Amino acid sequence: MNRTGATRPLRAAESQPDETAIKPFRRLWLALTLSSLGHWLSVPALIAVVGALTRDDDLPVQAQAIAGVLVLMVLPALLLGPPAVLLAGRLDRRITMVAVDGVRFALVVSVPLVDAVPWTLAVAFLVAFGTLLWFPVAAAVLPAVAGGEPEEGYEEARRSLLRGGYGSAPVAALLFVALALVGDAAFGVADRADLAVFAAAVVFLAAAATTFTARALSTATAGAAAGLGALSAPLKLLFQGQRRSGRTQPDGPPVAGAGAQAGGAHAAVSPASGPVRGLVLAGTVVALTAVAVFAVARLHARDLGGGDAGYGSILAGLTIGAAFGLFLGPRMLAPLSRRRLIGLAVIAAALALVPVALVQNLVVVVFLAAFLGLACGVAWAVGTRSAQDTARSFAYLRALALVTGLVAVAAVPPLAGLIGAHRLSLGGAVYDLGGPAAALLVVAVLALPAALVAFRRLDDRRGIPLLADVAAALRGYAYTPPELEESGPAVVRDRGVFIAFEGGEGAGKTTQARLAAIWLRDHGYDVVSTQEPGATKIGMRLRAMLLDQETTGLSARAETLLYAADRADHVANVIRPALERGAIVVSDRYVDSSLAYQGFGREQDVSSIARVNAWAIGGLLPDLTVLLEVPPETGLGRLASPADRIESEPHEFHERVREGFRALADADPDRYLIVDAGRPQAEITREIQYRIREILPDPIPAGTEDVTSTFPAIKDA
């Protein structure tokens, strides 16, 4: 099939990473991951230190000390982003990285030696400021070590760095638990976090050693004399997640102790429209609930009879849950409206606060914290993606989360101290409500209404019952209310048969559709071979617009409607007339392509796309859809011609498309033939012919044939 837009270099040339660039990148990755691990380990370690130092004080004093550490660790990211970028731009990059981690090693080691609250607070601030310096430097080095242009290789490298940076948070929490248990068992130093503090220091030292021995990081940057220009663009990429296509890729967790840029608050989210306000509220709920638990975890764990290990376990639950949520969110309940999913997730997070506060069993609380983290992760991952639909950037959401996080760390522990412990007697039984638990309940009381309002504002399926919608999504398809199922004129079909070929790029659709058409013609059938997009005159113009690499900034909805317009024209002028005269129509792609690409691929609400298309095609569905299944890398590897606009999408896009096709076929097995298209062509052809035979009419005009013919009758869709 001819393709449009041919000015891009071949994909093969692009995806081959520069061999020499890989090693420095690994070094950078390792150094950043270690450095972040040090940061994330310092958080509970320093909190445990001030906790131990204030052990004999009243709850309010303890709470204030803990709040102090947390505030000082968030503050740099909020206030000092731009100066840090400036400063980092003036220094030699490798030396900066080595120095930052070397100094942090010395600072952290000094904490147990000095053993005083004010010094611990100062170290907390300086450790966080170090992280703030590290990130812009890493961002500046990245283009050189990731092999050049901000294309796919660069993008992958950037995400890999982010994964290392944030992924080390749960690892740090687990390490903290292990060290607390060892400290407790081996040295009887329960409640003295010295071991964790020294471990954090050692990790910083290891990070410094890693960058020190990586000379390539210096040489790699020597040429990047464009200075701040070169420094701030990747910075934006790292922290605002801007992608060259204009659609953004959020990866970061909501509370970026490390370096989210408050300067990003200029972004284009104007909280004017309902859905945007819903998104903003959802972001606030995520930050508020997760950070509240984070902030009172140590005090709460102690109320529940746990020491530092218990504290670390709550943090581990929360961060591991969040990591899963961030990963699973975009894949979760694919047929469900994304906005409904965000709303449900924030409601779940707000509700989860109540048992986290009330249940008096540490193990259960750890699991509840994990659930809360999961809900927050899902809401964040899906929410930041959908911010791309309603706004150009989600940097606003990040800045908002950071500010909310700061308010939460500053307010929730002191609130716990203020309320204090209470003994409630409930009809004979007594219940001890600790200060931290009560503070979490207050947060729940604030968060729950906010979450409900967020759900209402975000809901793009009003009037469609939530339970039915979720139940259908759990079973893998999008719920369509009965009254919407048939849109447009009733299917008028005389005797024709309609067969569609679907699948990802290079699956062999064109090849197999052509072979099937030849085979059918050989057997005397009137066959119309056609394809989407671009089977009609108008369709060809739409195809050019849709596939041309020059087409940039086309919104996902406009793209959906253009494909649907092409399809409406295709049905009206080609498919329906052919079927009415009794022909067999073989189409290379049809409506499932839009559900898979524009729905699953672009992560839009699949049921809305189904509705638009149901109207466009007047309910005309194929009698048989042959789904050619092949991993994206195999299919894309088969293509020789230059990539078009859709083929150039990243690997995950094509993976989602594949999963989407699969879900559609699984939901209606009678109408699909799923073929493993990785096999030799002839084998596939035979399998398809075998299945097509089952739905063929007799080639001799009906009426001259006995009604008891062994050929099955044609079914209406």
Ligand SMILES: Nc1ncnc2c1ncn2[C@@H]1O[C@H](COP(=O)(O)OP(=O)(O)O)[C@@H](O)[C@H]1O
């Ligand atoms: N089963 C197969 N095994 C290996 N290569 C195949 C197979 N089927 C098709 N091809 C080759 O893969 C390339 C893409 O096939 P094509 O039918 O155009 O895929 P699609 O229309 O799905 O993009 C062509 O060069 C074709 O010859």
Ligand SMILES: Cc1cn([C@H]2C[C@H](O)[C@@H](COP(=O)(O)OP(=O)(O)O)O2)c(=O)[nH]c1=O
């Ligand atoms: C029909 C259809 C195609 N597409 C995309 C998939 C393909 O990348 C492109 C069609 O290009 P085409 O050259 O026909 O690709 P193939 O040979 O793989 O069929 O348009 C959609 O995204 N949505 C749709 O509804």
